Amino acid sequence: MPVKRPNPVLWLYYQYGGTLPARYREWVLRDATCKTWVLRVLVRCLIQVAPLGAVLFVGLGVLGGSWPIAAGALLLGVLVVVRIVLTSSVDSVDARLVRYGYPPGHGSAVRRQRDAEAAERYRAVWRQPPPE
Template sequence: MTEQDGGTGRVRPPVHRWLWYALGGGLPARHRSWVLHDTTTRTWGVRHVARALVQMAIPTALVLALVPAGWALRLAVVGGGIFLGLIFSLAYMAETTEQRVIKAGYAPGTAVRAREAASIVRQREESMRKRAAAQRRAARYQQRAGDR
C-alpha cells in the first residue's frame, strides 16, 4: 500500500520498495516525483546517510555472524567498515543522488538545480526573518530611548 505525501502528488514507496531503492534499485514511475523530493529536500544529506547505512547493514550482519573471531575484533572490523563506508558515501553524495534522479527519469543536473533553487529561497526567507528581527530590535531601542 502506498501513502500520498500531503496532497502534493508524491507517492511514497512502501517499505519493501524503499529498501530496494536504498540498495540502489529503481522505483516504478509513480514514485518519480518522490525520488526528486527525496534527493532535494532540506534533509537530503541525512536521507543519503540513512540509505548508505542500509546498504552497509548486510555486510555488517554477515561480519558479525560469520567471522570466526572474538566480539571485540568483529565490532572493530564493523566499526572501521562503517566509518570508511560513510566517508566514501559522503565523498560521492552529490553524484549518487544525481544518479538516483537520472534513474527516475529526470535530466542530469535536475537535483542540483532544485537544491540550489531551494537554498536561494531559504536564504531569502532567513534574510527577511533577520531583517524583521532587526526592525523589532530597533523599534524597542527607539522606544526605550524615548522613555528616558
C-alpha cells in the same frame, strides 16, 4: 495532490538500488532534494551495509574469535564506507535522478534554489536595516 510514497517492500528495493515505477518519480525527486537528503543518503548507505556487517560480525566475532576486534574492524569499515558515500553523495543523487528522467544536475539545482529562497527569507526577517 500529495506525492505517492512507495510501500515498505518497494522502498527497501529502492534503497538497494532498484528503480521504482514511474508513478513514484515525484517521490524520488522529493527524496533527493528535501532538507534531509544527506541523512537519507546516509540511511541508504547503512541499510546497504547492514547485512554484510552482520554476517562479518557473526562470522569473525561470535563464531571465530574475539568479538571486540570484530566490532572494531566493523566500525572502521562502516566509517570508511560512510565517508566514501558522503563525499560522492551529490553525484550519486543526481545520477539517480537521471534514471528517472530528470536532466543531469537537476537535484543540485533544486537544492540550490531552495537554499537561496531560504536565505532570502532569513535576510528579509533578520537582516533588516536598523530603524533610524
